[in-house]
Amino acid sequence: xxxxxxxxxxxxxxxxxxxxxxxxxxxxxxxxxxxxxxxxxxxxxxxxxxxxxxxxxxxxxxxxxxxxxxxxxxxxxxxxxxxxxxxxxxxxxxxxxxxxxxxxxxxxxxxxxxxxxxxxxxxxxxxxxxxxxxxxxxxxxxxxxxxxxxxxxxxxxxxxxxxxxxxxxxxxxxxxxxxxxxxxxxxxxxxxxxxxxxxxxxxxxxxxxxxxxxxxxxxxxxxxxxxxxxxxxxxxxxxxxxxxxxxxxxxxxxxxxxxxxxxxxxxxxxxxxxxxxxxxxxxxxxxxxxxxxxxxxxxxxxxxxxxxxxxxxxxxxxxxxxxxxxxxxxxxxxxxxxxxxxxxxxxxxxxxxxxxxxxxxxxxxxxxxxxxxxxxxxxxxxxxxx
Amino acid sequence: xxxxxxxxxxxxxxxxxxxxxxxxxxxxxxxxxxxxxxxxxxxxxxxxxxxxxxxxxxxxxxxxxxxxxxxxxxxxxxxxxxxxxxxxxxxxxxxxxxxxxxxxxxxxxxxxxxxxxxxxxxxxxxxxxxxxxxxxxxxxxxxxxxxxxxxxxxxxxxxxxxxxxxxxxxxxxxxxxxxxxxxxxxxxxxxxxxxxxxxxxxxxxxxxxxxxxxxxxxxxxxxxxxxxxxxxxxxxxxxxxxxxxxxxxxxxxxxxxxxxxxxxxxxxxxxxxxxxxxxxxxxxxxxxxxxxxxxxxxxxxxxxxxxxxxxxxxxxxxxxxxxxxxxxxxxxxxxxxxxxxxxxxxxxxxxxxxxxxxxxxxxxxxxxxxxxxxxxxxxxxxxxxxxxxxxxxxxxxxxx
Numbered sequence: 001x002x003x004x005x006x007x008x009x010x011x012x013x014x015x016x017x018x019x020x021x022x023x024x025x026x027x028x029x030x031x032x033x034x035x036x037x038x039x040x041x042x043x044x045x046x047x048x049x050x051x052x053x054x055x056x057x058x059x060x061x062x063x064x065x066x067x068x069x070x071x072x073x074x075x076x077x078x079x080x081x082x083x084x085x086x087x088x089x090x091x092x093x094x095x096x097x098x099x100x101x102x103x104x105x106x107x108x109x110x111x112x113x114x115x116x117x118x119x120x121x122x123x124x125x126x127x128x129x130x131x132x133x134x135x136x137x138x139x140x141x142x143x144x145x146x147x148x149x150x151x152x153x154x155x156x157x158x159x160x161x162x163x164x165x166x167x168x169x170x171x172x173x174x175x176x177x178x179x180x181x182x183x184x185x186x187x188x189x190x191x192x193x194x195x196x197x198x199x200x201x202x203x204x205x206x207x208x209x210x211x212x213x214x215x216x217x218x219x220x221x222x223x224x225x226x227x228x229x230x231x232x233x234x235x236x237x238x239x240x241x242x243x244x245x246x247x248x249x250x251x252x253x254x255x256x257x258x259x260x261x262x263x264x265x266x267x268x269x270x271x272x273x274x275x276x277x278x279x280x281x282x283x284x285x286x287x288x289x290x291x292x293x294x295x296x297x298x299x300x301x302x303x304x305x306x307x308x309x310x311x312x313x314x315x316x317x318x319x320x321x322x323x324x325x326x327x328x329x330x331x332x333x334x335x336x337x338x339x340x341x342x343x344x345x346x347x348x349x350x351x352x353x354x355x356x357x358x359x360x361x362x363x364x365x366x367x368x369x370x371x372x373x374x375x376x377x378x379x380x381x382x383x384x385x386x
Numbered sequence: 387x388x389x390x391x392x393x394x395x396x397x398x399x400x401x402x403x404x405x406x407x408x409x410x411x412x413x414x415x416x417x418x419x420x421x422x423x424x425x426x427x428x429x430x431x432x433x434x435x436x437x438x439x440x441x442x443x444x445x446x447x448x449x450x451x452x453x454x455x456x457x458x459x460x461x462x463x464x465x466x467x468x469x470x471x472x473x474x475x476x477x478x479x480x481x482x483x484x485x486x487x488x489x490x491x492x493x494x495x496x497x498x499x500x501x502x503x504x505x506x507x508x509x510x511x512x513x514x515x516x517x518x519x520x521x522x523x524x525x526x527x528x529x530x531x532x533x534x535x536x537x538x539x540x541x542x543x544x545x546x547x548x549x550x551x552x553x554x555x556x557x558x559x560x561x562x563x564x565x566x567x568x569x570x571x572x573x574x575x576x577x578x579x580x581x582x583x584x585x586x587x588x589x590x591x592x593x594x595x596x597x598x599x600x601x602x603x604x605x606x607x608x609x610x611x612x613x614x615x616x617x618x619x620x621x622x623x624x625x626x627x628x629x630x631x632x633x634x635x636x637x638x639x640x641x642x643x644x645x646x647x648x649x650x651x652x653x654x655x656x657x658x659x660x661x662x663x664x665x666x667x668x669x670x671x672x673x674x675x676x677x678x679x680x681x682x683x684x685x686x687x688x689x690x691x692x693x694x695x696x697x698x699x700x701x702x703x704x705x706x707x708x709x710x711x712x713x714x715x716x717x718x719x720x721x722x723x724x725x726x727x728x729x730x731x732x733x734x735x736x737x738x739x740x741x742x743x744x745x746x747x748x749x750x751x752x753x754x755x756x757x758x759x760x761x762x763x764x765x766x767x768x769x770x771x772x773x774x775x776x777x778x779x780x781x782x783x784x785x786x
Contacts, residue, residue: 069708109782116778117705
């Protein structure tokens with residue numbers, strides 16, 4: 001096949017490209033320029049989006065003896081991923097821009113362009129296994145990326161190659177070293193690529209500005225103080241609430257809900273974070289639509305989170321769409337609307353469905369797009385906000 | 387392989403390789419006083435005299451540099467600083483926006499850091515600066531203009547500027563004019579004295595010399611502050627031990643370029659016209675950018691003979707480039723890039739083209755190794771390549 005290898009400049013995509021060549025494909029390396037103002041060499045490399053990463057990708061292609069190009073998707077990236085990221089926070093939700101990028105850029109803009117230019121598929125360095133058209137978890141559980149690819153359609157996946165398949169990260173690094181790639185020891189990227197300093201709160205504050213609103217106690221309804229904008233809060237957040245008075249019971253308080261219209265941030269005890277059920281929209285079946293709903297499953301609710309068993313069912317959503325509702329066997333602490341729910345088989349090995357969480361059931365109280373979830377780590381992997 | 391990117395760089399001439407190799411095999415710092423030093427100095431000065439003779443300059447007007455970029459930087463920064471030192475009112479630099487980045491970025495740096503005021507000279511649809519435009523810009527504040535810089539021929543679209551006329555306009559007000567002649571030498575008759583400019587940039591590797599050598603021709607009357615300080619070589623304008631082999635190679639290349647110019651220019655123009663008419667016969671909506679080259683300016687054609695800059699409506703230039711590259715044809719989108727990110731060309735935007743049209747541009751440039759086979763190679767594949775690129779651009783716009 002004629003294959004575009006998406007080269008981020010990292011070790012995974014480098015080895016993926018090499019393996020695609022070994023498999024007999026005719027491979028062209030493409031680095032996606034996503035940022036409008038790529039950093040200078042001095043800002044150093046973070047795994048994607050800087051000039052240094054583009055150069056790393058180029059050098060790998062040199063060694064592989066394949067053509068290398070930079071394709072500019074900065075406009076699409078700004079219009080979809082970045083604008084969506086801001087809009088989601090503005091609406092009190094917690095988005096994952098990496099999923100959005102996979103869905104709208106890597107396996108959409110890049111794939112479409114590649115196919116239109118005569119290529120058959122796009123190869124990436126994601127750690128997943130495709131088995132008979134079904135998206136499976138990587139054998140390296142710690143590096144598994146099936147969660148961030150679960151939003152892809154069958155059609156998108158049918159034009160995708162994941163040459164790393166069953167390799168562990170350690171094997172990938174050894175392979176890269178054996179092939180003499182300079183990126184063999186390059187650190188993994190964790191940050192959001194368009195927030196180079198990792199300061200998500202600062203990035204949001206700068207762009208969304210001051211939008212003061214009340215901090216309200218969930219149990220008493222009392223106004224406890226004022227905040228500078230709901231975008232400074234994530235469901236499940238404990239630190240930096242700026243509360244002078246302790247709770248009457250002396251227990252720590254957490255962000256339980258964010259209501260974007262009035263700008264209300266609700267805080268309360270940790271028990272208010274326990275989610276028993278999630279409802280998701282924009283439902284995708286990356287491995288084909290199963291017929292046997294309701295079904296037993298495991299569900300993953302954040303990129304680096306664990307899974308929990310449950311029962312998934314489909315029901316009609318607004319405007320003739322479908323909703324995916326998952327009842328969780330045990331409560332999950334902190335799930336924010338905007339996060340992606342990915343449903344796996346009961347053995348937790350392959351993806352059945354994915355959707356964007358729109359509401360959750362906490363304890364006995366129903367949240368409606370204004371509720372719950374834990375920490376920035378949920379969506380961004382940047383740790384607890386300060 | 388079909389190499390049609392001679393405006394980017396052109397193959398080094400065999401005679402240059404031979405001359406550089408021979409000179410590299412000898413020892414001697416051209417500033418040393420002993421026999422080896424004298425021998426190196428002799429080779430250097432002979433190279434200088436040869437270049438001066440070929441380009442209508444005096445030997446003392448030839449300053450060796452590391453190439454076109456340094457020559458441009460030296461001319462703009464050096465002349466501006468010297469002129470402003472002499473009269474602090476002189477804080478304006480006049481340039482058109484179609485200049486190479488070596489001029490543009492230098493001018494913008496001077497504006498940002500040295501308090502220089504930039505006057506942008508308007509260009510017409512071909513990318514040409516007219517004498518009355520320059521006169522009007524100077525007349526806004528004649529005493530404040532330190533320098534005018536207008537390229538002889540544009541590297542992207544090939545349009546030639548009326549440099550002699552522009553120099554006359556500047557001189558009428560006592561203002562020096564620098565011209566970036568990097569693309570002009572070898573393709574157009576370049577005579578430093580006859581054209582009357584005060585400084586002129588030359589690059590070696592566009593002529594078949596090695597990369598990393600060039601010259602700034604600058605009259606003795608033009609004050610230039612150095613960028614590099616040290617041993618005081620090159621009249622103190624450009625310190626640094628002279629690269630004698632490279633200078634020797636540059637002299638060989640300039641001589642070849644000037645000797646062969648008339649004949650080569652005619653051959654290049656014929657190949658170019660064959661390519662343009664061939665492509666337009668297959669794809670009637672393709673258009674040539676810049677001056678068509680039918681007029682005469684300063685004794686030469688009004689367009690670089692080796693330059694074919696074409697607009698392919700509905701295509702993205704970088705898609706065309708990739709598809710042609712995969713078929714062994716090498717050309718350019720003509721736009722500058724950092725980390726290879728394609729951007730619409732600043733030249734085309736300055737000519738009034740919209741971004742979308744500018745993105746569909748491709749430059750084929752012919753040089754001393756070009757042949758009719760190169761034209762045939764392009765014509766054999768261009769139609770399906772364009773069809774493919776159009777489909778890709780359509781797919782992209784549908785999705786969005």
